[in-house]
Amino acid sequence: MLTVNRYKCGYCGACVGVCPAAALELVETWIEVNDDCTKCGRCTKICPLGALELVKEAQT
Amino acid sequence: MKCDLVVVGAGPAGSMTAKAAAEAGLDVVMLEKRQEIGDPVRCAEGVSKAALKKLVELDPVWISAEVKGARLRAPDGTEMVMSENRAGAEVGYVLERKVFDRALAQDAAEAGAKVMVKTRALGLLWDGGVPSGISAQFVGESLKIEAPLIIGADGVESKVGRWAGLDTALKPKDIEVCAQFLVQDEKIDEEYCEFYLGNEIAPGGYVWSFPKGENLANVGIGILGSKANSGTPIRLLREFMKNNFPEGKVLEMMVGGVPVSGPIETTTADGVILVGDAARQSDPITGGGIINAMKAGVMAGEMAADLVPKGEVDKESLQIYEKMWRETIGKQISRNFAVKEFFVDLTDDDLNRLIHSLDGIDVAELDLRGLLKVLIRQNPKHLLKLRHLIV
Numbered sequence: 126m127l128t129v130n131r132y133k134c135g136y137c138g139a140c141v142g143v144c145p146a147a148a149l150e151l152v153e154t155w156i157e158v159n160d161d162c163t164k165c166g167r168c169t170k171i172c173p174l175g176a177l178e179l180v181k182e183a184q185t
Numbered sequence: 186m187k188c189d190l191v192v193v194g195a196g197p198a199g200s201m202t203a204k205a206a207a208e209a210g211l212d213v214v215m216l217e218k219r220q221e222i223g224d225p226v227r228c229a230e231g232v233s234k235a236a237l238k239k240l241v242e243l244d245p246v247w248i249s250a251e252v253k254g255a256r257l258r259a260p261d262g263t264e265m266v267m268s269e270n271r272a273g274a275e276v277g278y279v280l281e282r283k284v285f286d287r288a289l290a291q292d293a294a295e296a297g298a299k300v301m302v303k304t305r306a307l308g309l310l311w312d313g314g315v316p317s318g319i320s321a322q323f324v325g326e327s328l329k330i331e332a333p334l335i336i337g338a339d340g341v342e343s344k345v346g347r348w349a350g351l352d353t354a355l356k357p358k359d360i361e362v363c364a365q366f367l368v369q370d371e372k373i374d375e376e377y378c379e380f381y382l383g384n385e386i387a388p389g390g391y392v393w394s395f396p397k398g399e400n401l402a403n404v405g406i407g408i409l410g411s412k413a414n415s416g417t418p419i420r421l422l423r424e425f426m427k428n429n430f431p432e433g434k435v436l437e438m439m440v441g442g443v444p445v446s447g448p449i450e451t452t453t454a455d456g457v458i459l460v461g462d463a464a465r466q467s468d469p470i471t472g473g474g475i476i477n478a479m480k481a482g483v484m485a486g487e488m489a490a491d492l493v494p495k496g497e498v499d500k501e502s503l504q505i506y507e508k509m510w511r512e513t514i515g516k517q518i519s520r521n522f523a524v525k526e527f528f529v530d531l532t533d534d535d536l537n538r539l540i541h542s543l544d545g546i547d548v549a550e551l552d553l554r555g556l557l558k559v560l561i562r563q564n565p566k567h568l569l570k571l572r573h574l575i576v
C-alpha cells in the first residue's frame with residue numbers, strides 16, 4: 126500500500142505529475158491516493174521530501 | 186453555469202490565457218483549486234528581463250531583485266561569469282511570485298474573466314463523445330460549467346490532458362525534482378544568479394542561488410528524477426547549505442517538480458488545449474517555465490477567441506495552436522532537450538574540462554545558446570553530438 130506522510134509532504138504535486146496510473150491528486154495541502162494505484166513505486170523515488178512509501182499490507 | 190471557455194489553473198499560463206481570451210471578447214471562467222493564487226510558490230523566480238517586458242507591464246511590487254548576470258561554477262570550483270544585458274539572457278529579474286501570479290490573475294479579471302478560487306476541476310463533462318465542460322468542486326460544493334473549449338493550465342500535476350486521453354505522465358528522466366530554501370546570510374551574492382554544477386552536488390541538475398534582496402536568496406536544488414531517490418533533493422540541499430552557507434538561516438522552504446521532457450507528442454484533443462507546465466513547455470536545461478507558459482497562454486487565448494465563435498474546437502481545428510507553439514517556443518524547447526539529454530550524463534571531469542576550455546575567452550556577453558556555441562568550438566570532438574543542434 127502507498128502511504129503518504131502528511132507531516133512531511135510539501136504539497137508540490139511532483140508525484141501527481143509522474144504517476145502513470147493518475148492515481149494521485151493534490152488537494153490544497155494533502156495528497157489523495159485512489160484505487161488505481163498499481164504500487165509501481167515511481168512516485169516514492171521522486172518525492173523531494175521522502176513523504177511517500179510503499180509498505181507491505183499487514184497479513185490478516 | 187455556461188461560458189465560452191474554461192481555463193483550469195491560475196498560474197502564469199492560465200492567467201495569460203484568460204486575459205488574452207477575455208480581451209478578445211470571450212466569456213471566460215478561470216478555476217484555481219488553491220484558496221490563494223500563487224501560494225505556496227513552486228519556483229526559483231528567475232526570469233529574463235527582455236522576455237518579460239514584452240509580455241506584461243513591469244511593476245516593481247513583484248520584482249524582488251535585479252541581477253547583473255549569472256555565475257556558473259564547475260565541480261572543481263572554477264567559475265565563469267555571464268552578464269545579463271544580452272537579449273535572450275536567461276536571468277535578469279528575480280520575482281516575488283506570490284504577488285506576480287496574483288497580479289496576472291487580476292489583469293485577467295480586469296479584462297473581464299471570471300476568477301474562481303478554491304475551485305478544483307474534477308473531470309470533463311461529455312456530450313456525444315466530445316468534452317462539453319468541466320465538473321468542479323467550488324468550496325466543497327459541486328459545480329458544473331458548460332463550455333465548448335477547456336484550456337488546461339494546471340501545471341506539473343496536470344490532469345486535464347489525461348481526462349481527454351492524452352498521456353502527459355512524466356517519466357522520472359523527464360522531471361527535475363527540487364527543494365528550495367529562502368536563505369538569509371551575509372555571504373549571499375546580491376548581484377548574480379549562481380549555478381553550481383556537479384554529480385555529487387546535484388546529479389543531473391544543479392544548485393542555484395537567486396538573490397531576493399539584501400542578504401537574501403532562493404537557494405535550491407534540482408535533481409533529475411531518474412537519478413533521485415526518496416528524499417534526495419532535500420538531503421542534498423541540506424548538505425549544500427552545510428558546505429556553503431553554514432550560518433544561513435532558512436526563512437521559507439518549498440519543494441516542487443519541473444517538467445524537462447521536451448515537447449510532448451500532442452497538447453490538443455477535441456475541445457481541449459494544454460498550456461504551460463501542463464503542456465510540458467518548460468525549458469529542459471534551465472527548468473525555467475514562466476516565460477514559455479505566458480507566451481503559450483497568449484497564443485492559446487487569442488486562438489480560442491478566434492475559434493470558439495466559429496464553433497471550430499475539434500482537434501483538427503486546434504492544430505493551429507499546436508503548430509504555432511511548436512514553431513516558436515517549441516524550437517528552443519526541442520533543442521534544449523537534446524542538449525540536456527547529453528549533459529546529464531557527463532562526469533564531473535567532463536564538466537570541469539568543458540569549463541576550463543573557456544579559459545581566457547570572454548563569455549561575459551553570451552547567452553546560453555552563444556555559450557554552447559563557444560563550448561562546441563572549443564571542444565569539437567567531445568561535443569560532436571551537439572554540433573547539429575547549435576548552428
Ligand SMILES: Cc1cc2nc3c(=O)[nH]c(=O)nc-3n(C[C@H](O)[C@H](O)[C@H](O)COP(=O)(O)OP(=O)(O)OC[C@H]3O[C@@H](n4cnc5c(N)ncnc54)[C@H](O)[C@@H]3O)c2cc1C
Nearest residue numbers: 194196197198218229230231306340441461462473474475
Ligand atoms: C523549484 C522550482 C524552481 C523553478 N524555478 C524557475 C525559475 O527560476 N524561472 C522560471 O521561469 N521557472 C521556474 N520554475 C518553473 C515554473 O515555476 C513553472 O514553469 C511555471 O509556474 C509554470 O506556470 P503554469 O501556469 O504552467 O503552472 P503553475 O504555475 O504550476 O500553475 C498551475 C496552477 O493550476 C492549479 N491547478 C492544478 N490542478 C487544478 C485543478 N484540478 N483545478 C483547478 N486548479 C488547478 C494549481 O493549483 C496552480 O495554481 C521552477 C519550478 C520549480 C518547481
Ligand code: SF4
Nearest residue numbers: 134135137138140172
Ligand atoms: S512529491 Fe512528495 S512532497 Fe510533493 S506532493 Fe507528492 S508526497 Fe508531497
Ligand code: SF4
Nearest residue numbers: 144162163165166168
Ligand atoms: S506507486 Fe505508482 S501507481 Fe501508485 S501512486 Fe505511486 S506512481 Fe502512482
